[in-house]
Amino acid sequence: MTENVATFPVSEDNHDKQEQSPKDTGGIGGQRLMSFIERIERLEEEKTALMEDLKEVYAEAKGVGFDVKVMRKLVSLRKMDAEKRRETEELLDLYKSAIGMM
Amino acid sequence: MTENVATFPVSEDNHDKQEQSPKDTGGIGGQRLMSFIERIERLEEEKTALMEDLKEVYAEAKGVGFDVKVMRKLVSLRKMDAEKRRETEELLDLYKSAIGMM
Amino acid sequence: MTENVATFPVSEDNHDKQEQSPKDTGGIGGQRLMSFIERIERLEEEKTALMEDLKEVYAEAKGVGFDVKVMRKLVSLRKMDAEKRRETEELLDLYKSAIGMM
Amino acid sequence: MTENVATFPVSEDNHDKQEQSPKDTGGIGGQRLMSFIERIERLEEEKTALMEDLKEVYAEAKGVGFDVKVMRKLVSLRKMDAEKRRETEELLDLYKSAIGMM
DNA sequence: ACCGTGGTTAGCTTTC
DNA sequence: GAAAGCTAACCACGGT
Numbered sequence: 412m413t414e415n416v417a418t419f420p421v422s423e424d425n426h427d428k429q430e431q432s433p434k435d436t437g438g439i440g441g442q443r444l445m446s447f448i449e450r451i452e453r454l455e456e457e458k459t460a461l462m463e464d465l466k467e468v469y470a471e472a473k474g475v476g477f478d479v480k481v482m483r484k485l486v487s488l489r490k491m492d493a494e495k496r497r498e499t500e501e502l503l504d505l506y507k508s509a510i511g512m513m
Numbered sequence: 514m515t516e517n518v519a520t521f522p523v524s525e526d527n528h529d530k531q532e533q534s535p536k537d538t539g540g541i542g543g544q545r546l547m548s549f550i551e552r553i554e555r556l557e558e559e560k561t562a563l564m565e566d567l568k569e570v571y572a573e574a575k576g577v578g579f580d581v582k583v584m585r586k587l588v589s590l591r592k593m594d595a596e597k598r599r600e601t602e603e604l605l606d607l608y609k610s611a612i613g614m615m
Numbered sequence: 616m617t618e619n620v621a622t623f624p625v626s627e628d629n630h631d632k633q634e635q636s637p638k639d640t641g642g643i644g645g646q647r648l649m650s651f652i653e654r655i656e657r658l659e660e661e662k663t664a665l666m667e668d669l670k671e672v673y674a675e676a677k678g679v680g681f682d683v684k685v686m687r688k689l690v691s692l693r694k695m696d697a698e699k700r701r702e703t704e705e706l707l708d709l710y711k712s713a714i715g716m717m
Numbered sequence: 718m719t720e721n722v723a724t725f726p727v728s729e730d731n732h733d734k735q736e737q738s739p740k741d742t743g744g745i746g747g748q749r750l751m752s753f754i755e756r757i758e759r760l761e762e763e764k765t766a767l768m769e770d771l772k773e774v775y776a777e778a779k780g781v782g783f784d785v786k787v788m789r790k791l792v793s794l795r796k797m798d799a800e801k802r803r804e805t806e807e808l809l810d811l812y813k814s815a816i817g818m819m
Numbered sequence: 820a821c822c823g824t825g826g827t828t829a830g831c832t833t834t835c
Numbered sequence: 836g837a838a839a840g841c842t843a844a845c846c847a848c849g850g851t
Contacts, residue, residue, distance in 0.1 A: 585839095585840085589840085
């Protein structure tokens with residue numbers, strides 16, 4: 412269960428992406444670990460790219476006159492389950508009345 | 514304070530372009546806004562999918578004996594390395610421009 | 616989902632102070648909640664003040680010729696150094712515990 | 718204007734907090750810069766402490782049964798200018814009706 | 820003087 | 836239930 416983690420890549424202090432020489436990965440499980448890490452980093456790159464796309468869409472909308480803040484709120488509202496939203500609002504109202512904010 | 518309905522694209526000075534939708538979902542810019550919203554929601558779906566992929570990779574790694582917590586920290590440290598390097602370079606540039614070396 | 620009115624602390628030890636609002640503010644825990652809210656708002660005021668102090672320091676430094684942007688980056692890098700060091704040590708501990716060296 | 722920034726602490730790659738020997742700060746303006754940096758870091762420590770206090774208050778409130786999420790929302794609402802809030806809600810309603818969400 | 824950008828802070832989700 | 840990582844909102848600054 413713990414065999415792989417026993418490989419000590421940390422001892423290399425060498426986390427560069429370019430590193431891929433076949434046997435200096437630190438041990439038996441090192442290459443396999445490195446493979447996972449690379450898959451993870453690849454996915455995170457894609458996620459970052461997607462987030463940039465999102466920003467571009469918002470920017471385009473802003474460019475034709477829409478209010479980005481409002482759009483975000485709209486998207487957020489649409490994502491919210493109607494029931495959940497109602498419950499939260501009810502709870503909020505309750506608290507508000509409790510301190511006389513109604 | 515400053516935002517008002519004027520942010521609605523239709524209400525702005527209609528330059529060369531004039532309003533195209535004859536009648537829409539309750540407002541002139543509604544269809545256009547809706548189109549943006551849908552693009553946004555599409556991208557967010559993709560992002561969510563990607564995040565699920567990430568979770569799967571971690572789960573798979575865990576399945577073959579790696580320690581997820583350690584992996585996350587490694588990824589994080591690698592990212593910090595990259596950021597630190599980039600930021601240090603930026604700082605150098607700042608200094609250079611500050612003394613007119615650019 | 617799980618929150619409901621039951622989270623309202625009904626502990627009604629009516630201490631010295633009693634309800635002053637003309638009509639009951641709607642719940643037993645209202646005063647207590649209000650007390651928390653006020654403590655929170657007090658702390659946030661202090662925080663805001665501190666942030667203004669920070670801005671003043673930067674302004675003063677700028678006034679004698681330092682480059683604010685550079686200073687901010689320096690501070691940031693110094694913070695990163697500390698964090699990186701700490702996290703690396705944590706990672707080491709993780710590895711050690713992973714192979715039973717703790 | 719640029720005299721001070723010409724001191725190159727970066728070239729030392731030595732941003733440790735402990736560093737304070739009187740004359741190796743890198744140049745004429747170095748000590749002065751260091752003094753500013755220390756003032757800044759001191760203020761940021763205080764700010765961090767304040768933020769921890771805040772967390773403690775929330776934790777205490779939670780401990781006696783209040784819902785932290787709701788409390789945060791309350792504080793946020795109270796901070797909001799009534800006018801601004803009304804305007805924003807009006808705008809939101811407008812957008813919502815524009816896409817038929819009303 | 821305004822817009823765009825980057826950095827900071829707060830809130831939310833997920834993890835342990 | 837606590838802690839951390841991630842995401843989103845906010846704000847101040849510099850450029851144009």
